[in-house]
Amino acid sequence: MELDSVDRKILIALQGDLGDSPEPYACMARELDVSEDEVIRRIKSMLDQGIIRRLGAMIRHIEAGIGFNGMVVWKVEPERVEEVGNLLASFPEVTHCYERPPFGDKGFTLFTMVHAASEEGCLETIKSMSEQTGITDYEILFSERELKKVSMTYFDEEDLI
Structure with missing residues (x-):
């Protein structure tokens, strides 16, 4: 075209x-x-x-009142990555769910972003995620502040016009 x-x-x-x-x-x-x-x-x-x-x-979640988010890194055995990844991704509080090569000393393989209105809400969701998957080996990295959040720019006006 x-x-x-x-x-x-x-x-x-x-x-x-x-x-x-x-x-x-x-x-x-x-x-x-x-x-x-x-x-x-x-x-x-x-x-x-x-x-x-x-x-x-x-969504600019902080402006929308969803002020807490945490990157949760999960250690999931390779044969369960698909199953657990699909279950974690099904939570409405999860906006991102990625499989990555094993990371860190523990070999975390699944990464999720969990959003909630409060730290307590975030922790409750993560606890529920752990219970439903049976995965107890995880760590939470809470965001301290947002430094950048923009849409990707693939081309500018000079590229297209």
């Missing part, structure tokens, strides 16, 4: 914040001087063609 200038501007807009409007594509359409339906049609087309792989929201 050959991208025209409107497609390129849509891609640039999708890399940044869409704002808190209940109709973000309508706002984008007004800026591009096209209809909201046209913006949505073009996004769907770029998704179908693999130009855009996925769209996802990045």
